[in-house]
Amino acid sequence: MLSVKNLHASVDGKEILRGIDLEVGAGEVHAIMGPNGSGKSTLAAVLAGNEKFTVTEGSATFLGQDLLDMPIEDRARLGLFLGFQYPVEIPGVTMANFMKLAVNEQRKFRGEEPLTAAEFLRLMREKSAVVELDAKLTSRAVNEGFSGGEKKKNEIFQMAMLDPKLAILDETDSGLDIDALRIVATGVTKLHTPQNATVVITHYQRLLDYIVPDVVHVLYKGRIIHTGDKTLALKLEKEGYATKTYGGAILGNSTKTDLSHAIRSKTNVEFKNQIADLVCQMVDDGDHLMIDDSSTGLFCAKKLRDKKNLTIITTSVELVVELANVETWTILLTGGRLKSESLALVGSQCEKYLSNYHVDKVFVSCK
Numbered sequence: 001m002l003s004v005k006n007l008h009a010s011v012d013g014k015e016i017l018r019g020i021d022l023e024v025g026a027g028e029v030h031a032i033m034g035p036n037g038s039g040k041s042t043l044a045a046v047l048a049g050n051e052k053f054t055v056t057e058g059s060a061t062f063l064g065q066d067l068l069d070m071p072i073e074d075r076a077r078l079g080l081f082l083g084f085q086y087p088v089e090i091p092g093v094t095m096a097n098f099m100k101l102a103v104n105e106q107r108k109f110r111g112e113e114p115l116t117a118a119e120f121l122r123l124m125r126e127k128s129a130v131v132e133l134d135a136k137l138t139s140r141a142v143n144e145g146f147s148g149g150e151k152k153k154n155e156i157f158q159m160a161m162l163d164p165k166l167a168i169l170d171e172t173d174s175g176l177d178i179d180a181l182r183i184v185a186t187g188v189t190k191l192h193t194p195q196n197a198t199v200v201i202t203h204y205q206r207l208l209d210y211i212v213p214d215v216v217h218v219l220y221k222g223r224i225i226h227t228g229d230k231t232l233a234l235k236l237e238k239e240g241y242a243t244k245t246y247g248g249a250i251l252g253n254s255t256k257t258d259l260s261h262a263i264r265s266k267t268n269v270e271f272k273n274q275i276a277d278l279v280c281q282m283v284d285d286g287d288h289l290m291i292d293d294s295s296t297g298l299f300c301a302k303k304l305r306d307k308k309n310l311t312i313i314t315t316s317v318e319l320v321v322e323l324a325n326v327e328t329w330t331i332l333l334t335g336g337r338l339k340s341e342s343l344a345l346v347g348s349q350c351e352k353y354l355s356n357y358h359v360d361k362v363f364v365s366c367k
Contacts, residue, residue: 001026001197002047002067002166007058009046016042018222018281020058024166027194031208032201033236034219040201041085043219044170048082049075063165076102077109079165079196081158083172087151090142095154098142099124099161106162127160131187149180156187167191168199173207185210205237223278276303 007020016039024030032040046053047060049072060067062080070078090098103123104114115123124138131153143151152172159167169188173181188211192198200211208216208230216232217224226232280303 002060002062002199004047004060005058007043007046007060008056009042009053010056011042011053015056016053016222017046019277020219020222020224022217022224024197024199026165026197028215029192029198029200029211029213031211031213031216031230031233032199032219032224033203033216033233038219039222040219041170042222044082044168044199044201047075047168048072048080073105076162077106081162081164081167083155083159083167083169085171085174087143087155089144089146091144093142095138095140095142096124099138099158102158103161123161128157130160130190131156132183133157148175149177149184152176152180152184153187156184156191160187160191163191164196166197166199168201170201171203172200173202173204181206182210205233208233221278221281225278276300280304 002022002024004020004022007017007022008015009017018039020039020043022030032043034040042053046055047067049070051072055068062075063078065078067075067080100115100120103120107114125135128135128138133153134150137146137150137154140146143154146154152175155169155172167188172184172188176184185207188198188200198211200207200213202208213230213233216228216230218226218232218236276299
């Protein structure tokens with residue numbers, strides 16, 4: 001249904017998405033989790049067609065059509081729905097008129113006759129019951145004077161009315177109390193069918209207690225760095241992004257340094273390339289790195305050959321030989337005084353040297 005490949009996007013010249021790959025099939029529920037600022041909302045906005053963002057590379061197809069080449073309204077007509085994290089108010093436009101226009105525009109796009117007044121009112125009563133939306137709200141201006149919970153209920157009511165093929169819900173649970181969360185999430189679940197798909201963006205497992213995902217993705221610094229089943233969300237909820245080791249990556253803390261990333265050694269070349277690209281990006285961002293002397297660590301080090309003024313500490317003679325001709329690097333086999341602003345610590349034994357140096361962030365690889 002949705003196929004995203006190597007998607008890059010920027011805003012005001014700053015790259016936010018740095019190579020997103022995502023496949024969503026009919027009948028599936030995907031959850032996207034990750035720290036603040038990782039690019040989750042940007043991904044949703046780019047797929048929906050927000051012109052604030054510029055796609056610089058990659059592709060996205062929806063129902064076999066080029067999504068990125070479509071104007072916003074055609075994406076909606078085709079069946080793409082975005083539930084906003086912060087729903088906007090539209091003064092002077094009643095919910096009933098707003099939804100009637102939207103529903104009939106979709107019907108027109110599909111070559112169907114518009115709903116009669118009686119048919120529309122019957123549909124609106126049926127769908128408002130899904131999220132227990134007060135009937136009085138449909139006669140008021142869109143979201144004007146609504147509480148936070150009412151706005152989120154209204155988002156899912158609109159979703160129910162439009163019956164999209166793909167719903168992207170951007171932190172629908174934010175600002176909801178326990179009862180409102182239950183009502184909204186249960187409404188989303190009721191609307192799910194084998195013919196549609198849902199992508200849920202959230203920070204919290206509590207939403208996923210109601211909207212149970214088939215797949216959970218972890219997005220960090222504009223890339224999906226790990227994908228797992230629903231148990232991944234449970235682990236993240238329990239241990240947090242700052243301490244949890246999951247599959248191919250670790251976000252953790254140490255008493256001596258901030259262990260901001262770690263990658264397990266893999267044999268898959270594509271996975272190694274993803275790791276190496278992330279390592280290069282972190283160096284460009286000024287982060288300090290540490291890579292081990294596994295085959296993956298060596299692969300990453302080779303990718304860094306064109307970077308300037310890196311100091312390498314390693315226990316791997318093979319890596320020293322491999323990189324000995326990189327003139328701008330300082331390569332130490334055991335330890336030494338660190339001189340460069342960008343730092344790569346390479347070697348599975350080099351953690352014991354950290355107490356001797358001032359290191360802000362470390363990229364750790366685990367065997």
